[in-house]
Amino acid sequence: MAIQSNQSLVWRLLSDSEFTPAKVAFVIPEGDVGLRDITLETGIHVGATSRSQKFNSDELQWSENDFQLLLALLERMFDGPDEMVDGEVSIDLTDPSIVEVISIVASARFNKSQDLTSHHFGDPIFTHYNEVEVGDLMTFRVGDQFHLVVIVELDAVQATCVCLEDVGWVSEGESVGLHDLITISRMDLLPANFGPVFPRTDDVLH
Incomplete structure (x- = not known):
């Protein structure tokens, strides 16, 4: 499947009524009469209240x-698109990895981020890693476990990430699930090879 730009892509909010949460679907509209749109449900949901307050249509252009x-x-997670020719990106929508990528983009667009920048994730772990960028796989620590995330927005102080696993409770009253959006301090990000694992006995925790 070849896509050229965001102009050819649509998010569609699927719901039985305006009073129920909507499923977010990735859609490539089919311009020819009689042909069906290509639609892929992402697993991301928009609450009825957020839907009515933030969106004036059930069909939204990709930004x-x-x-x-x-x-x-x-580029970062899968060594680049299947193929890019003359500005067109070719992706395989039957590939579970591509479906996961689209779900991450949907989470970044539609989920409300949980602000965990003031949360204490434990004693600092001093390790070496290269400068991070949007799209990088990283981990963050909750107690003695490390959870995989991908960066979707970044500034000099904090990072907004989509969780790639069910984290569970991070503090009283706050839980984080698969594809939830969180904002944490850059200092709390760790290399992807830290998780999801328990610390080894020879790991040095400072």
């Missing part, structure tokens, strides 16, 4: 930020 995040994820 340039959505498209650039898609390209960054393909």
Whole structure:
């Protein structure tokens, strides 16, 4: 499947009524009469209240930020798109990895981020890693476990990430699940090879 830009892509909110949560679907509209749109449900949901307050339509154009995040994820997580020729990106929508990437983009667009920048994740772990960028796989620590995330937005102080696993409770009253959006301090990010594992006996925790 070849896509050229965000102009050819649509998010569609699927719901039985305006009073129930909507499923977020990735859609490539089919311009020819009589042909069906290509639709892929992402597993991301938009609550009825957020839907009525933030969106005036059940069909939303992909933003340039959505498209650039898609390209960054393909490049960082899967060594680039299947093929890019003359500005067109070729992706295989039957590949579970591509479905996961689209779900991450949907989470970044539609989920409300949980602010965990003031949360204490334990004593600092001093380790070496290269400068991080949007699309990078990282981990963060909750207690003695490490959980995998992908960066979807970044500044000098904090990072907004999509969780790639069910984290559970991070503090009283706050839990984090698969594909939830969180904002944490950059200092709490650790290399991807830390998790999801328990610390080894020879790991040095400072």
